[in-house]
Amino acid sequence: MEELVTHLSAAAVWLRQLAVAAERxxxxxxxxxxCDELSGQASRISGLAETLAEVDNIITEERPLARTFGGTEPWGFAAYGADTDKTRYGKRLSTVLTHHQVAALARPDTPWRADQAEPGIPYLEGLDGLPELDRWESKRADKRRAAEREKRIREQTRAEPCTTCGAEPGRECQTRTGRLAEMPHQARRQAAVATIDGTAEPAAASA
Incomplete structure (x- = not known):
């Protein structure tokens, strides 16, 4: 996270320099x-860098975090497999936390610090025991890969001939009445999916 903070700070400086350069x-x-838009973006990125720097300090310095949200909801390994049917808490519990959650649980004015009813726990210790933690990645990664795959499928669909309406590669599908179809025919898309996913049958060799 420290490297990310460094790059964000550098990006903020660069945007401010662009704003000044655009004045003349x-x-x-x-x-x-x-200029105002560039300066605004720089301020937002700078603020994000400061927030992430603080979260990084919380984690690396092993500052204690409250073990629960609001004194009831566990997080990390303590939340893993708990209340899977969502009957107790009414929602999916957090295992890996967001940076906002880490910062909130480390606040010095949280009630658990005052009464010391239960000692806090460092963030990484709270995660210890979660399965495949070394392979964890953001949910955004799955969404990004899905979006990239869908884009490749759309592009490949246009490159495929349509066996339903006879549209040639690069041409739009047509309806039975000869109008342009709003969506490609299913067989054409399925052929594109097979090509992208590597499941298409190889073309027969000519004699």
Whole structure:
């Protein structure tokens, strides 16, 4: 996370420099709105870098976190496999936390610190025991890969001939009445999916 903070801070500096440079472009064009947008983006990125830097300190310094949210909901390994039917808490419990959750659980003014009813726990210790933790990645990774796959399928669909309406590669599918179809025919898309996923049968060799 430290490296991410460094790059975010550098990006904020770069955006501020661009904003200043845009105040006097080579060709006289008023770019005040662009300058303000660049400065605003720089401030947001800088704030994010500061937040992540604090979270990184919380984790690396092994600062104690409250063991539960609101004194009831566990997190980390303690939440793994707990209340799977969502009858007790009414929602899916957090195992790996967001940076906002880490910061919130480490706040110095949280009630558990005052009464010391239960000692806090460092973040990584709270995660210890979760299966395949060394292979964990953000949910965003799955969404990104799915979106990238769908884009490749759409592109490949246009590259496939349509066995339903006879559309050639690069041409849109047509309806039975000769109009352009809003969506490609299912057989054409399935052929594209097979190509992208590597399950398409190889073409027969010509004699």
């Amino acid at each position: 472009p080579a060709v006289p064009v008023e770019l005040e709105q662009v």
